[in-house]
Amino acid sequence: MSTDTLEDQTLDAAWELSRSVALRPESFGALAYHFGNRRLIFLKRRELVEVVRGLGDAPDARTALRRAGVPAEQWASFAAALRGLADADVIRPRQPAAEQPAGEQGEPG
Amino acid sequence: MTLLTEPASTGLAATERAMPLVARFERGLAAPICLTWELTYACNLSCVHCLSASGRRDPRELSTEQCESIIDELQAMQVFYVNVGGGEPTVRPDFWHLLEYAVNHQVGVKFSTNGVRIDAARARYLASTDYVDVQVSLDGATAAVNDQVRGEGSYAMALRALDNLTTAGFRDAKISVVVTRHNVDQLDEFKRIADDHGATLRLTRLRPSGRGADVWDELHPTHDQQRDLYEWLVRAGEKVLTGDSFFHLAGFGEKLPGLNLCGAGRVVCLIDPVGDVYACPFTIHETFRAGNIVTDGGFAQVWRTSELFGRLREPQGGGACSACQHYDVCRGGCMAAKFFTGLPLDGPDPECVQGYGQAALADPQRTVPALSLDHSHRREPAGRREPVLLQLGTRPDAATPAAPAAPAAPPVSACAENPLAGFTPAR
Ligand code: SF4
Ligand code: SF4
Numbered sequence: 001m002s003t004d005t006l007e008d009q010t011l012d013a014a015w016e017l018s019r020s021v022a023l024r025p026e027s028f029g030a031l032a033y034h035f036g037n038r039r040l041i042f043l044k045r046r047e048l049v050e051v052v053r054g055l056g057d058a059p060d061a062r063t064a065l066r067r068a069g070v071p072a073e074q075w076a077s078f079a080a081a082l083r084g085l086a087d088a089d090v091i092r093p094r095q096p097a098a099e100q101p102a103g104e105q106g107e108p109g
Numbered sequence: 110m111t112l113l114t115e116p117a118s119t120g121l122a123a124t125e126r127a128m129p130l131v132a133r134f135e136r137g138l139a140a141p142i143c144l145t146w147e148l149t150y151a152c153n154l155s156c157v158h159c160l161s162a163s164g165r166r167d168p169r170e171l172s173t174e175q176c177e178s179i180i181d182e183l184q185a186m187q188v189f190y191v192n193v194g195g196g197e198p199t200v201r202p203d204f205w206h207l208l209e210y211a212v213n214h215q216v217g218v219k220f221s222t223n224g225v226r227i228d229a230a231r232a233r234y235l236a237s238t239d240y241v242d243v244q245v246s247l248d249g250a251t252a253a254v255n256d257q258v259r260g261e262g263s264y265a266m267a268l269r270a271l272d273n274l275t276t277a278g279f280r281d282a283k284i285s286v287v288v289t290r291h292n293v294d295q296l297d298e299f300k301r302i303a304d305d306h307g308a309t310l311r312l313t314r315l316r317p318s319g320r321g322a323d324v325w326d327e328l329h330p331t332h333d334q335q336r337d338l339y340e341w342l343v344r345a346g347e348k349v350l351t352g353d354s355f356f357h358l359a360g361f362g363e364k365l366p367g368l369n370l371c372g373a374g375r376v377v378c379l380i381d382p383v384g385d386v387y388a389c390p391f392t393i394h395e396t397f398r399a400g401n402i403v404t405d406g407g408f409a410q411v412w413r414t415s416e417l418f419g420r421l422r423e424p425q426g427g428g429a430c431s432a433c434q435h436y437d438v439c440r441g442g443c444m445a446a447k448f449f450t451g452l453p454l455d456g457p458d459p460e461c462v463q464g465y466g467q468a469a470l471a472d473p474q475r476t477v478p479a480l481s482l483d484h485s486h487r488r489e490p491a492g493r494r495e496p497v498l499l500q501l502g503t504r505p506d507a508a509t510p511a512a513p514a515a516p517a518a519p520p521v522s523a524c525a526e527n528p529l530a531g532f533t534p535a536r
Contacts, residue, residue, distance in 0.1 A: 022215070024140065024187035028133050031142065033189035035217065035240060040142060040189075042130060 010079040010086075011065070014094040016056040021090050023049065032090050041088055048081055055091060131368060137375045137422035140186040140412065145390040146380045148176070148204065149196040150484035153225050156248070156259045158287060158328060160391055161381070162319035163196040164486035169383040173203045175403065177210055179380065182408050184214040192219050194390070196382065196484075199226035205234075212240045219244055221285060223263060224270025232270075232277035244283035244311065245270050250298035254291050258328075271306045282308040283350070287315050288338060289328045296341050300349070311350040312342070314357075317449040317459075318391040320485060322477060325450070332467070335460060336361055357442035360435030360462035369438050373445075374399065374421035378412065386411045388421060391445035395481040428455025433463065442466075451475040 017023070020036040029043040030052075043049050050068040051061075058064035061082060065075055085091045151166035152159070171179070183191065191211070198204055199222050211218050219242035227235075227243070235241055245267050249255025252264035274282050284303045286292065292299075296312070303310040317325035330338060339358040342351065342365055353367035373388035374397075380386055384402035387393055399415035402408050412418065427433075430441040441447075442458020450459045450470060457465040469475070 022187060022189065024189075026133075026139050027136075031138070033187075035189070035215070038190065038217065038242075044130065 006083070007076055007079045010082050011062045011075065012060050014055075014058070014060055015064075015082070015086070015091045016094045017052060018089050018092045023053070025049070032085075034089060037089070039088060041085070041090055043085075048078065051078060051082075052085065052091060056094070131370055134368065134370060134372065134376050135422065135424070137418065140188050140409075141376055141378050142190075143192070143372060143377045144183070144188055144190075144380070145192045145194060145378070146179075147194050147196060147382050147390070148198040148207070149201050149382045151200050152195060152197040152223075153200060154197065154223050154260050154263055155486050156246075156263075156320070157324045158248075158258060158289075158315060158319075158321040159485075160316065160318040160321055161194075161196065161393055162480055162483045162485050165484045166196075167383050167484060171382060171384050171403075173206065175384065176203070176207050179384075179402060179408060180207070180211050180214050180216055183211075183216050186409050186412075188216060190217040190219070192221065194221040197223055197225060205231075208241060212238065218242070219283070221246060222270065223259070224267040227270035227273055229273050229277065232273035232279060235274065236277040236279040242281075242283065243274060243279065244285045245274075245308075246285050246287075247299070247302070248287050248289065249292050250295035250302060254295065257291070258287075258289065268302075271302075271308065274308075275306045280307060282306065283311045284308050285311045285313065288312050288330060289315055290330050290334060291328070293330050293334045293338055296338075300345070309348075309350060311352065312354065313352055314354040314443070314446075316391045316443065316446050318445050319393060319480070322449050322480070329460065332460075332464065335462070339365075357439050357446075357458045357460055358462060359438035360433075364438040369440065371440065371444050373397070374415075374418040378418075380408065386415070388417065389445060391443070392448065393482055394448070394478065396448065396478075426455055428453065429465070430455070430457055433457075435462065449478065451477040 018034070021032050021034050023030045023032050023043075026042075029045050030049040032041040032043060033039070034041070043052065047068055047070055051064050051070065054064040054067050055061065058067060061079070062075070065078055070078055082091065086093075147161060149166055149170055150161065150163045152163040155164055193208075198220055201207070208218055208220070217240040221244045224245050227245075235243055246259070247255060247264070247267045248258045249264065255264040255267070256262065271282065271284070284299065284306070286299050300310050302308075315321060315325065315329050317329075335358055339355065339361040342349065342355060342358075343362065347366055351365065351367065353369070353372075355365055356367060356369040359365055359369060373392060377389045378386060378399070379388070379390040379393070380402065381393065386399045386402060386408065388397040388399065397417065399417045400411035402411060405411050427436050427441055430436050430439070433439070439458070439462070441456065442461065444454055446459050447454050447456065452459055452466070452469050452475070457463070457469060459466040459470055461467075
């Protein structure tokens with residue numbers, strides 16, 4: 001699979017913050033904590049944090065990037081970062097339509 | 110105190126964007142990522158090296174309500190995880206209540222125990238909860254070696270707790286070992302005990318804190334043992350946790366997984382049973398007391414505004430170490446180890462791989478600071494202060510069978526504890 005394809009797939013997909021993850025703002029960006037696997041992940045740029053927070057309300061990652069004001073020439077590296085976050089289950093692909101029930105308990109703080 | 114090297118400068122400027130993560134950590138975070146909370150100084154045991162000199166309950170111990178309000182504050186600060194210890198935390202009558210309270214407030218708990226209260230029923234309860242991790246202390250892979258340090262019957266107690274956890278289906282308990290001159294030859298056996306219980310081995314450094322000051326000279330591993338330990342750790346890789354304890358050994362070769370940073374007051378701190386906040390669990394001394402949660406306006410206030418923490422978050426000079434080729438990875442080692450052996454804080458660690466620590470320890474001017482808090486049992490159980498007489502046969506071919514796989518991403522582990530195994534740096 002070429003990098004381009006993977007990048008496009010990432011950018012075209014709808015994502016959301018994983019329900020087991022909480023973000024704590026830090027001066028450099030944020031610290032993400034996964035309550036399930038007890039991992040800490042550092043988001044080292046504020047723009048990335050803004051993108052991640054915006055994913056749930058955006059039809060796809062491209063839109064979230066545009067809304068966060070990330071210049072298009074940086075989208076490739078942001079797509080790679082998003083893939084890293086997906087691998088760590090910080091973000092998850094969002095289920096289309098038939099959404100999960102709203103009364104979840106996983107989302108902390 | 111020689112910590113003050115430059116005027117205070119808090120708040121990060123926009124030009125500091127490219128700063129590496131470790132440098133960010135040196136400046137301190139909005140809240141600790143490695144918070145230890147000792148719930149009580151009371152303990153059923155009297156381990157000779159106890160870092161908090163525990164034994165008797167302090168009459169000023171925080172009440173249940175005060176503990177709950179600390180948990181509320183930790184939740185608000187988004188401290189996702191605390192390492193609960195003591196003393197023996199499970200002897201507090203409200204321990205199980207506080208455990209549940211914390212978990213219900215999105216504060217995950219790992220608690221350290223000598224195993225005294227982990228019976229079959231508790232083990233089943235623990236196996237049924239999420240967000241609770243159990244760490245059982247064991248300082249010898251055999252009863253003879255363990256009980257010499259932790260007291261008669263303590264090996265059987267720890268193993269019974271581990272057996273109960275295994276039987277109950279609790280997964281991935283931690284077995285915490287303080288590495289000493291007498292158990293450093295048993296690392297493979299410790300690993301086997303952990304594997305047999307589906308547990309993870311966690312090794313930590315013996316520091317001369319609390320009662321550890323009394324026994325450090327005779328119990329800390331020799332220079333040759335340090336080298337063997339380092340090599341064992343390199344072979345074990347990430348299968349064995351260290352809480353970043355051994356970064357002072359990095360000069361033996363390449364750096365070990367971890368932050369290689371003294372996190373005290375920056376990403377690490379300790380809340381003690383009376384609400385005092387110290388820079389790290391190994392620095393229970395007036396010099397490193399940042400404030401009190403009850404009298405100084407709460408934990409967040411102390412964390413953010415303590416003058417001591419402000420100084421610890423400024424760039425530290427390397428002093429006598431700055432010329433050393435290993436300074437980048439070793440940073441002069443552990444502040445607590447230096448302080449409690451009476452060495453200058455900006456000089457080499459007492460266990461410096463270059464041997465400078467040994468020279469510094471030989472200085473006749475050196476004075477060791479007195480404990481500012483001691484909760485030891487007044488009538489010490491027989492044998493407590495007796496010298497460690499046991500001599501173990503050495504095993505020349507202590508080969509490690511497991512081939513460590515290369516880690517996909519380095520774990521960042523704050524020094525004293527390790528909530529961060531599996532850390533992935535995201536861009
Ligand atoms: S290096 Fe020593 S003083 Fe610093 S956080 Fe670790 S144990 Fe504490
Ligand atoms: S001289 Fe200092 S920096 Fe060098 S190895 Fe010794 S303690 Fe570490």
